[in-house]
Amino acid sequence: MTGRGSFRPEISLRVREALHGYGFILIWVLGFALFTALPLAQTFHYSVNQVTVSAASINLNFVEWANYTRALFTDPNFVELLVGYTIETLVSVPIVLIFAMIIAMFLNLKFRLKGVFRVIFFLPIVITSGPVIKELTAQGAASAPGIASLPAVIDFLEQLPRALRTPVEYLLTSFILILWFSGVQILIYLSSLQKVDRSVYEAAAIDGASSWEIFWKIILPSLSTATVVNAVYTIVTLSHFSENKVIRYIYDQTYDVQGGIGYASAMAFIYFGVMVVLLGIVYLFLIQWAKRTA
Template sequence: MKTVTERRKGYFLFRWKEYGVGYLFMLPWMIGFSAFVAFPVGWSLYNSFNKVIINSDGFAYEWVGLGNYKRMLIQDNTYPIILISLFQEMLIMIPLILIFAFIVSLMLNQRFPGRGFMRAIFFLPVIFATGQVLMELFNQGAGKLPFVDQYDMAALVNQFFNERTANMILNVLGKAVIILWYSGVQILIFIAGFQTIPKTIYEAVRVDGATPWESFWKITFPAMLPFIGLNAVFTIVDLFTFPFNPVLEIVQRNMFSPNTGYGYASAMAWLYFALVMLLIGITLWITYRATKGRRELR
């Protein structure tokens, strides 16, 4: 009869034989992550609870606890408003990007001449419109749709919505080109998801007399729920690290300000990070519940 220690040892050896090679391949990444990511992240979290002063001897720390967070949320009149406005805009843009990418990928999944060329066209902005190129395009006004000014959309939006909502909608319209530029990866993921659905299922429901509309809602859409969740998480991370993100600009500005410094800027960054992670968590939970319900029906 084996003891508990022997059983645990045997289980550990079994796990190592099964996954040991994978862990060895992950080891360089784990070392790099610990040295270049985990330590800076931990240091920034420590800074958020301190008042960091730079002097001739280096960094001087004065423990303030939650003082930076209280100052940021209560005394600062700018950061909370910009943070809330950004999240409101992103909650509109994320579904628009997902819907646009889903519709385009659905069309690109069909068989027609030049399909590969059209797929490449939609992915090209991902390659070219990044970093400094994207910033230069926006500085030249290429990121705004011309019909917003041509048809005086601002007056029309202000007529039907209050000032705050109208400004939010106009900001989204002003960044509408991002929906085109930031949909390439999502389109490829959706196309890959469509390839996982067996063609025999569509043939079977077609024999049973199901219409294309019914087959979409009964087969295609439920099968694509995991890919919708994956694209939602990717889009959230992509948009919240956008080069023209006003929150990141405020964090950077406060980092080098003598009145705030690294401690206050770290607190702002950690609040922003916590809200983004909360949004990602909600997205994963919704995706899990949707896919779980689908599995239970099976």
């Protein structure tokens, strides 16, 4: 009897705690169902239908996977845009990561006027928005000035095999644009660096480690989690950026007579799939790397 008596309140306490916990997240769960899960399912439903929208109603005509096959095998633009997006993402991510890491390490040092530089380096957090970046690129203010049009560089590019030329060309024309996407990443790296105890560096230096060794053996391993977070963040921001060519194409097709909502939805899902695969590849790669360095 006494055993049961002391057991019961224990259970009800746990249940009570769980119920209160659910109470706090309830609104989010409802919101997820209403504003994410349901529209996602509906978009998928549209993607396997021919959708015609009139003022009064939405007509669906089931077409199986026709929209998907059209996007992948008939549409002359979509696959090309997807390949371009994949290349650009795979080129941009390492640049953003390395650049953000370098800047964070600079900002972790002590030097005069540090505050001024910090304010400048975090400007991208505030400014990177679609229309602004678009205006800046249109005026030529965002690309590495003139490097890609130098005769020597053009000659060099022509010698490269096709598969290599596109990424290198992209790198040269958009280098500065890529840097504009590294504001938050610098912030995250900086916070990880500041968590490393300074005495660890001192101990390593006393033991005779060079700064080169300290970087590879102490700093880099301590940044591995931040690197994974930053890589995911970078891929997601680049893929959601409203001036992204694939997104623009899908958006245009939504209102196009030839395209329509069904077709645009199918492309949205293919794009999402490619993005998840990219995320997966980069994630697995970095996790492997993090395990080896740790």
